[in-house]
Amino acid sequence: MEPTSDHTAASATPSFEPWGRQRTVTGGATGATGETGETAPLDDRIVAALREVYDPEIPVNIYDLGLIYRIDHDDMGVVEIDMTLTAPGCPVAQTFPGVVEAAVQNVEGVAAAEVELVWEPPWTPDRMSEAAKLELGFF
Numbered sequence: 001m002e003p004t005s006d007h008t009a010a011s012a013t014p015s016f017e018p019w020g021r022q023r024t025v026t027g028g029a030t031g032a033t034g035e036t037g038e039t040a041p042l043d044d045r046i047v048a049a050l051r052e053v054y055d056p057e058i059p060v061n062i063y064d065l066g067l068i069y070r071i072d073h074d075d076m077g078v079v080e081i082d083m084t085l086t087a088p089g090c091p092v093a094q095t096f097p098g099v100v101e102a103a104v105q106n107v108e109g110v111a112a113a114e115v116e117l118v119w120e121p122p123w124t125p126d127r128m129s130e131a132a133k134l135e136l137g138f139f
Contacts, residue, residue: 042109046071046079049103056092060135062100066127069118077111079104084123093117 040048050063062068062083070082083100085093097115104113125138133139 042073042077042107043071045107045109046073046104049107050100053100053103055086056096057090058086058136060128060132064129064132066129066132067123073110077109079110079113081113081115082118083115084118086123088119 047063050068051061053062054060055062055065055067058065065086067083067085068081069084071079072081073079081100081104083097085096090096097117100115101113104110104115125133128136128138
């Protein structure tokens with residue numbers, strides 16, 4: 001697949017987003033539209049969908065928790081995501097990637113989604129967004 005969008009973690013300690021890139025998503029839903037009524041770019045719609053999926057044990061969405069390591073998509077709407085979990089022994093390791101795939105497949109413009117569970121680099125709380133750290137009382 002020839003990606004048109006390649007969001008890869010720039011460092012082990014991102015500034016805010018998992019790949020160290022600030023992003024504004026208007027509406028916060030999978031079909032989010034901007035103030036002009038135009039549909040948000042596919043990247044933003046995918047991120048909005050990921051922000052609707054919450055870790056089953058921590059009350060923070062998987063995107064701001066820093067579990068998403070890579071998002072690629074091509075012109076045909078085929079999306080590939082690398083994600084991790086907070087611990088390799090997580091009880092939802094077998095089923096959670098399917099939950100994430102389903103959420104992304106519901107995004108307008110996505111033809112197919114594949115989520116791969118990766119363990120390198122290991123997840124640490126440093127990967128969380130500032131908002132997630134505040135919500136969990138890390139400051």
